Amino acid sequence: MDKPSTTNSAHDATASSTPPGGSLAGRAYRLTVRRVRGIRKQAIRGVKLGRHLFQRLRRAEKTLYFRLRDSEAGNAVLKAAQLARAPRESRLRGKAATSYLARLKPLNVATIDHKKGYGLLPPDSTGELSQVLATCRHVFELKKAHIEARLAGFEDWDQERKQKYLARKQSFLRYLLDDEDLRHHPDLVEWALSDASLGAATQYLGMVPYLSRVDLMYSLPRDGDDNIASQLFHLDYEGVTQVKTFVHVFDVDETQGPFTFIPADATARILRDIRQLRRRCRTGQDVESRRYSDDEIAAVGGRDDIVTVKGPAGAGVAIDTSRCLHLGSRVRPGAFRLCLYLQYCTTRELTNVFDVNRFKNDPTRHLAVKHSVEPGRAHAIDYTDKIMGS
DSSP states (O other): OOOOOHHHHHHHHHHHHSOOTTSHHHHHHHHHHHHHHHHHHHHHHHHHHHHHHHHHHHHHHHHHHHHHHTSHHHHHHHHHHHHHHSHHHHHHHHHHHHHHHHHHGGGOOOOOBTTTTEEEEOOOSSSTHHHHHHHHHHHHHHHHHHHHHHTTTGGGSOHHHHHHHHTSGGGTEEEOOOHHHHHHOHHHHHHHTSHHHHHHHHHHHTSOOEEEEEEEEEEOOOSSSSOOGGGSEEOOOSSSSEEEEEEESSOBOGGGOOEEEOOHHHHHHHHHHHHHHHHHHTOSSOTTOSEEOHHHHHHTTOGGGOEEEOBSTTOEEEEOTTTSOEEOOOOOTTOOEEEEEEEEESSOOSBOOOOGGGGTTOHHHHHHHGGGGSTTOOBHHHHHHHHSOO
């Protein structure tokens, strides 16, 4: 007589020990899975809610900040808060400014109008600036070739890639310099710290400022009928006041999309009127949105206050972009605009890393750049990599 198959018996025993879908163990398993999924969904909702609340808090904080900055009383509050955060540093920079400006008085350095928040720079392509402009053009030719190589074949890109690119700031504006460029071309930083440049910023800001940026801004035509980002009128958020200097490296007329702004005194009125307009119209747009269309500017009678900075190489403007509405880079097809860009702030902001030791024997200039090597500073190159897509 044949022996019974032990293999089949073992298999049957194993199969019978596996709980069927309707068994207690099966129901427990399904219940556990549902609970885990439920917990996961709750966690995701919690994260989304937390992110939403954080964004609302940030918007409310920014709204309050800009509302304060739009009034004289609010400005006083913000300046007092700035002094309270770093009283020793503020006093040091204020005292240094007093002695520095006293030395500059006989030189008759150009000034920035405190009421209007800007000062136009006359053409200077043959004086101290001539070598700086030559350096800018040389560096530009090297950088331009790299950018053109990256954009080669744009017409053959698929539509999704094109739209993604055109929605970004890098589609019409490029920052060209990095910290190594500044080390290789020290005349750019030297000019930013010259009496003509640093002196004007110090006189306007009432302190030896933090030199935050030295760069070349390369503006290109952008395909599309709409304007985005800095192509719209806006204010910059860094500090209560600041000075940005824009100098033409090549001649600029309407074709090159000149830097365009509204003086500070007119800006204050226009912002107040646009805020009221947005509330009245109830368009659903954020009342405190810090981008303003041409139509809104025109609707409150601001068109006559607009100033465009056109002129030959070496001309430009020194302007408080925290107080003056401004825009740029509306370049027409076939053209471009190249500006030497300097930024002076009253607070520690995003910064280049400068060759601080180069100025160790000049207390004023050393004070203007020493922050750039302090631990924890946000660096300009990180912004360029993230926003510009470098």
